[in-house]
Amino acid sequence: MLNIALYQPDIPQNTAAIIRTCACLGLKLEIIKPAGFVLNEKKLDRIYMDYLKDCEIFYHESFDTFVKSKKQKRVILFTTKTKNNYTKFTFEKNDTLLFGSESKGVSEEVHETIKNKLNIPIKNNTRSLNLATSVAIASSEALRQFG
Structure with missing residues (x-):
């Protein structure tokens, strides 16, 4: 199953x-x-409504504990x-797609640790997409590849 990981998210509405x-x-x-x-x-209730019960959420106390939990799995930043x-x-079904916080992205440690890094191309005069x-x-895209 595909996983989504959020590194220190800081905007509750996005989460x-x-x-x-x-x-x-x-x-x-x-x-x-x-x-x-x-x-x-x-204030989050209106956004995720009753979907919280249908979402399996895991919490990691730190980036180190996150990395330890991914021993044999790929993480894509x-x-x-x-x-x-x-x-x-080419995505694989057990990949974890990692996204940085809205205000800071990820730390240099994360950039150095994660081997696979991907970009969603945007126009040159724009900074970034919403998280x-x-x-x-x-x-x-990953789910499309899985068929």
């Missing part, structure tokens, strides 16, 4: 939208702490700091 996406597509969600908010805040186009990559949009695009 709620990703919970909903994961529930609808049958993806597992992993959250690497610390997050910049409390996940069960009332989505980042603006590579030219490797996500549509040219929830990036998760939807990347997971849709």
Whole structure:
């Protein structure tokens, strides 16, 4: 099963939208702490509505515990700091797609640790896509490849 991992997310509405996406597509969600908010805040209810019960969520206390849990599995980092186009990559069913926080991305340690790095190409005069949009695009491509 495809996993989505969020590295220290800091915008609750994006995380709620990703919970909903994961529930609808049958993806597992992993959250690497610390997050910049409390996940069960009332304001999230409208976004993930009743989808929280349909989303399998795992929490990792740190990036180290996340990496240890992935011993024999591939982790693919989505980042603006590579030219490797996500549509040219062959995904596998047990991959974990890792996304950085909205405000900071991922640490240098994460960049150094993760071998596979992919980019979703955007226009040169723009900075980045919304996190929830990036998760939807990347997971849709991986699921498309699985048939």
